[in-house]
Amino acid sequence: MLKEDFTRYKKLYRENLFDNVIPFWMTHSLDKRNGGYYSCLKTNGDVYDTEKLIWLQCRQVWTFAKFYNEIERNTEWLNIAKHGADFLEKHGRDKAGNWYFSLQEKGAPLIQPYNIFSDCFAAMAFSQLSKALNNENYTRIAKQTFENILLRQSNPKGTYNKSYPGTRELKNLALPMILSNLVQELSHILDETTVKDQLTSVKDLIINQFYNADKGIIVENVGPNGEFVDSFAGRLVNPGHGLETLWFLMDVGEKLKDPKLIEKCANIVISTLEYSWDKDHGGIFYFMDLKGNPPEQLEWDQKLWWPHIEAMIACLKGFYHTQNPELWQWFVKLHDYTWGKFVDEEHGEWFGYLSREGKVTHDLKGGKWKGCFHVPRGLFNLWQLMDKLEKMQEKKVPIAQL
């Protein structure tokens, strides 16, 4: 039965990607007049806002370049990636090479470069596109941006940091988490020692400091030595973030040939899901408080598309590596919830935001934080993993206990 499962899911993800998701962005997102992409798109694809968020511009460049590099040499995809990269190259940076947070439709800067993740996604985009085109200019942009990230990493917000220095120092998960993926993405343009050192350092940091062994989950902020800090930020859990981190780290484990890391991550996937699954209505909570206090975020109990697709990848990757049946069971549970709630077969792409009870709260497919990224990347990863599992079955490689 199981091989049929792999085949069935593989077909489903591939078809949803090709028939439902890629066409949505190809049809609705290109700004042919001004360059770049629209990301604020209603359910049916209509543009409802023209702001160009650097995160989402970069992520769409990355997605189309990645698919050109790894699925097929489709020049239409390559042209879409270049269309975004041209706009970004022309308008995206200040004079010091920092990436703005957002631009207006024609490219004039709207929001200052206060957010280091704009730079992270820019490095990711230009590095992936440089692979497609062997373009030295794109390689240079990716490298310079990466070097700038490393320079800024001790105080990423710079003068926009509102914390009073010294009272309550906290380290945040997001940058090491993104680096654990970004360094792998850039491995073809960085020297091998840098790659190995960076990956070793971020995985140690995350596992030794951000992983809370008592609760079996990854937290968002810790004290200077990884200690728990009893404050809103110190108690904050973002389960989707943790789950995304865990599959990044499983890939780091493959790269560093560290099967223990992979096994550890696979186990934390299970404990994270046990911790964050809504027993009453299904789905993964957006935010939680480590001590069970009321979270600061009003939207804490909403169900968002990206934690669910990242959770599916984390489960399936963990299952591929460990064949632990609990991961397969969680995967099926997540798939059923996700497929029933987020997928929009009528208009393409997925809904992004549900109430706790699972009702769509936002009539959109894209906005200031949702663009052409998590869904296509997720479907691609899930399809590839199902393909590997299918091949393992064909070769009679044992998939234990099922």
Added chain:
Amino acid sequence: MLKEDFTRYKKLYRENLFDNVIPFWMTHSLDKRNGGYYSCLKTNGDVYDTEKLIWLQCRQVWTFAKFYNEIERNTEWLNIAKHGADFLEKHGRDKAGNWYFSLQEKGAPLIQPYNIFSDCFAAMAFSQLSKALNNENYTRIAKQTFENILLRQSNPKGTYNKSYPGTRELKNLALPMILSNLVQELSHILDETTVKDQLTSVKDLIINQFYNADKGIIVENVGPNGEFVDSFAGRLVNPGHGLETLWFLMDVGEKLKDPKLIEKCANIVISTLEYSWDKDHGGIFYFMDLKGNPPEQLEWDQKLWWPHIEAMIACLKGFYHTQNPELWQWFVKLHDYTWGKFVDEEHGEWFGYLSREGKVTHDLKGGKWKGCFHVPRGLFNLWQLMDKLEKMQEKKVPIAQL
């Protein structure tokens, strides 16, 4: 029948204030060891976080000082107000006299003074307390803080402003809105011309620029000349904010002897409620988009305590001035929703946050944004207005059409 209604509501509000709300804060919020107040309190009053937000410290000082000044010379209330003021005077400001955004439990600064509303609520608190004690030092703090607000008002966020200058200039409602109340609060320590000029200027700004006559609502952000700007910020509607502004402006109308302003505001109360009332589940939406697009805020459809109590004040004040029966009908509808959903007769105070469907989402009575302010101020205002209406009825002053 109507006089009995006024009497019944008056009794209800007074009793809820005295038996249910004031005791909650007196019992649970005082930090007797370090000074100041705890505001992060669970449903039952337990402290779940010790951060001291300047907004909430100031607002609690104001509430207890106000009640001492206007309800009764209760020295316990006065001591509670002084308890907060002492802590604020000692720890609240940087060297330039700007008010921090938050402090840790013992008073060390946590978040820099990026937020001008900390200063607004500090001026309000010290001014009200100076009235109680005739204390020159408190008067001086209130005055200096007010002058500082006026100096900072053209760029309130200072170096923390992330907008790139010149691309899309927007004016925000919040500061003129708060000034329309603060200047009245400070009228005993400002000269008469300043009071009159400031109030005239802010009411003109709000009515001529932030009021969108097409939709009959007040918006949060407009262009330099009051024009509509088609962006997330330009389309943003916060109905509770609008309704609170409207009762501030009715008081401005009384002060400036401008009955037309009062009548206009009373009419906008009705159109705002028609615009923002959730026809499916009842209650006022937290955020809306002027063009009906999906709002940026994930929590847009939640129902919060403060818009409902501010809406009740706006309706009842409008009804008191105009005797328009539509305002009474809206008042009754709001009362019924609010009393059924937010009041917690078991533990005291009110719940703060409901889902769209009206279910409590946060097990708390106070947090980073909810403290000892909207509920007691609202109950006091409603009680006083019911008392005035009752007296009008006794004197046979006609209350038209009912």
